[in-house]
Amino acid sequence: MNFIYNKLSLLIIEDNLGDFILVKEYLEESFQTIEYEHALDYKSAEKLLRQSTSYDIIILDLILPDTSGTLFIQNVVNLSNQIPIIMITGSLNLKFCLESLEYGVSDYLFKDELNPNSLFKSINYSIEKQKRHLRLLESERKYKDLFNFSPAPMFVYETDNFKLLDANAAALEYYAYKRDEFLSMHLNQLFFKEDVEANMRSLKTTMTKDKDNFEMYLVFRGKLEKELKAEVKIKTIHFQNQNSKLLVVNDLTEQLLHNQALNQQNKKMKEIAWQQSHEMRSPASKILGIIELLKLKTCSPNEQILLINEIETSIKELDEVIRSISKKAEQVTTKKSNK
Numbered sequence: 131m132n133f134i135y136n137k138l139s140l141l142i143i144e145d146n147l148g149d150f151i152l153v154k155e156y157l158e159e160s161f162q163t164i165e166y167e168h169a170l171d172y173k174s175a176e177k178l179l180r181q182s183t184s185y186d187i188i189i190l191d192l193i194l195p196d197t198s199g200t201l202f203i204q205n206v207v208n209l210s211n212q213i214p215i216i217m218i219t220g221s222l223n224l225k226f227c228l229e230s231l232e233y234g235v236s237d238y239l240f241k242d243e244l245n246p247n248s249l250f251k252s253i254n255y256s257i258e259k260q261k262r263h264l265r266l267l268e269s270e271r272k273y274k275d276l277f278n279f280s281p282a283p284m285f286v287y288e289t290d291n292f293k294l295l296d297a298n299a300a301a302l303e304y305y306a307y308k309r310d311e312f313l314s315m316h317l318n319q320l321f322f323k324e325d326v327e328a329n330m331r332s333l334k335t336t337m338t339k340d341k342d343n344f345e346m347y348l349v350f351r352g353k354l355e356k357e358l359k360a361e362v363k364i365k366t367i368h369f370q371n372q373n374s375k376l377l378v379v380n381d382l383t384e385q386l387l388h389n390q391a392l393n394q395q396n397k398k399m400k401e402i403a404w405q406q407s408h409e410m411r412s413p414a415s416k417i418l419g420i421i422e423l424l425k426l427k428t429c430s431p432n433e434q435i436l437l438i439n440e441i442e443t444s445i446k447e448l449d450e451v452i453r454s455i456s457k458k459a460e461q462v463t464t465k466k467s468n469k
Contacts, residue, residue: 137163138253139184143175143206144168144191144218149241153189153218153249160250172197172205179209187253190235192219200226200233207234212264214256218244236260283379285312286369289337292317292330295369304379306353322351333364336375342366347382359383409451413444420444 138161144150150168157164167185169175171194188210192198197205206215214236219227227238236256239248277284283301287294297312305312305320321329329348336344343365350358361380368374420437423429429437 137161137165138186139165140167140187140189141175141178141185141213142166142168142189143172143194144189145170145194146191149191149218152244156244156246156249159246160253171195172202175206176209179206179211183211183213185213186257188213188215190215190217192217192221200229203230203233203235210234212260214260216252216256283381284376286367286374286376287317289366289373289375292333295372295374301379304352304358304381305350306356311353320350322349322357325349336364336366350379357383409454410448413447413451416444417441 138157140157142150142153144153154164154166157166167178169178173196188206190203190206192203194202203217215234217227217230217235217238218241219238220241222240230238236259237252239252277296278298280298281300283298283304285294285297285301294313294315294317297309302309302312307315317333318326318330332346332348343363345361345363348360348362350360352358359382361382363378363380365376365378366373367376369376420441423437424434
């Protein structure tokens with residue numbers, strides 16, 4: 131026998147001492163070291179399970195002196211704290227055995243077919259199955275933490291009918307809905323009427339194209355008719371046993387408003403520059419003309435004084451234009467910052 135688990139700790143819940151000894155002998159054949167506690171009835175088993183959850187496996191007889199049946203199975207599963215349970219039964223009621231798997235039992239064995247190999251196989255199968263289950267639960271927990279505590283708005287919708295299935299706190303704040311309101315809606319209710327057809331057509335392409343991740347730009351409608359512009363990323367997931375999509379929102383509303391204000395500022399600055407450049411050309415041209423006359427050295431002293439006065443006047447005009455440009459530019463930047 132190959133020992134996958136050299137040491138095994140278990141709780142055996144069995145009222146028939148003959149069956150208990152048989153199970154114990156089979157275990158000793160399969161495992162190098164076993165540590166076990168034995169409960170003859172449900173009351174004793176309940177006490178042991180409330181005291182300790184360090185067992186690797188629970189072996190459970192279906193019928194005990196003080197209880198049996200569905201409620202008994204459910205109670206032990208609830209007390210087990212994720213410890214795998216193998217049910218051993220003398221009954222050949224296959225329907226009930228299959229139902230017990232739905233209640234949380236890991237495996238079932240019929241007493242007439244019990245042997246060291248079947249018990250060994252069932253224990254190893256049940257322990258490994260439970261490990262996979264716990265890893266899956268941990269993965270789901272991490273996903274929920276990432277989903278619920280993410281600062282980015284996220285929500286999940288059903289692929290086929292676009293019903294909203296889940297939303298994190300950031301999404302509820304972003305769209306200004308309470309959770310029960312949001313989860314009673316369909317995705318098309320998050321769009322303005324004039325955008326519904328185009329947006330839903332875009333979203334339907336994510337159902338037919340052969341890939342899992344999508345990016346697109348959408349304009350949403352908040353509860354108070356607020357326009358919310360966003361870049362979204364859509365990922366195919368399996369949620370609550372349904373084919374679903376996870377939609378992550380990157381809000382662009384403030385960024386677009388900032389870009390719009392920046393474009394308006396640049397446009398205004400260009401207008402100022404164009405207008406003032408024309409006003410600067412006249413005095414600048416006058417100064418250049420006077421300089422050319424002075425270079426010819428044909429002017430009398432009185433004429434030179436007049437020309438110099440004209441240069442001074444033109445320079446003052448240029449100074450006024452420059453001051454005007456600075457003042458208008460300051461007004462434009464001040465309006466932007468106030469926004």
